[in-house]
Amino acid sequence: MQTTQYLAEVVEELNRTVDLISDEEAEQLVNKILESKKIFVAGAGRSGFMGKSFVMRMMHMGIDAYVIGETVTANFEKDDLLIIGSGSGETKTLISIAEKAKSIGGTVAAVTIFPESTIGKLANITVKLPGAPKDQSESDYKTIQPMGSLFEQTMLLFYDAVILRFMEKKGLDTNKMYGKHANLE
Numbered sequence: 001m002q003t004t005q006y007l008a009e010v011v012e013e014l015n016r017t018v019d020l021i022s023d024e025e026a027e028q029l030v031n032k033i034l035e036s037k038k039i040f041v042a043g044a045g046r047s048g049f050m051g052k053s054f055v056m057r058m059m060h061m062g063i064d065a066y067v068i069g070e071t072v073t074a075n076f077e078k079d080d081l082l083i084i085g086s087g088s089g090e091t092k093t094l095i096s097i098a099e100k101a102k103s104i105g106g107t108v109a110a111v112t113i114f115p116e117s118t119i120g121k122l123a124n125i126t127v128k129l130p131g132a133p134k135d136q137s138e139s140d141y142k143t144i145q146p147m148g149s150l151f152e153q154t155m156l157l158f159y160d161a162v163i164l165r166f167m168e169k170k171g172l173d174t175n176k177m178y179g180k181h182a183n184l185e
Helices: 002-018 023-035 045-060 092-106 117-123 149-170 174-178
Strands: 039-044 066-068 080-086 107-112 126-130
Touching: 002 149, 023 080, 023 107, 023 126, 023 149, 039 045, 039 092, 039 107, 045 066, 045 149, 080 092, 092 107, 092 117, 107 117
Parallel strands: 039 066, 039 080, 080 107, 107 126
Antiparallel strands: none
16 A cells, blocks of 8 residues: 555544544533633653643643643642543553542543543543554454554544634634744744
C-alpha cells in the first residue's frame, strides 16, 4: 500500500469515531471547564502531548489552564478541574494524581476508552472516546494503526472540537485568540 492509501484509511478510521462520542458527555465537560477556576490537564506519553496542545488552546482563549508536571503549574484547589487523558484509565501515576485532586475537593474528568477503569471510576465526568488500547488484543475496536494511535488522534481532534464549542459559547473568533499567541518566538 502507498503512504497516501494508509493516510486515507487513518482518516476513515477517525471519521468512524465521530458517531461514537456522546454529545452529552462532551457538553458536560465543556460546561465544567467554563465554570471552573483553573483547569489542569494530565496524560502520559502521547496522550500527554495531546493534553499539552489542549492546554495551549485554552490559554489562547484566556482560560487559566496548566499541564501537570510543568515547572510553571499552579496549585490545584477545590474549585478547579483536572482532566486526565488515558486510553486504559489504569496508568498508576495518573491514578495518584486523580486521587490527590479528589482529596483536595476538585473535580476530575476522564477522557478514556474505558469509563469503567480506575480513573474512570474516580472521575466526576467521563468522556468515552473510541479507540484501541496499546494492547489491541484487549479491544473490540479494530484499527490498522499501532498501539494507541487512533485513541490519541481522536483525543486531539476531540479537544480541538471542545475548543470550537468554547469559541461558540464565548463569542470568540480566531483573531481574538491570536492576540494571546506567543510573540517571542
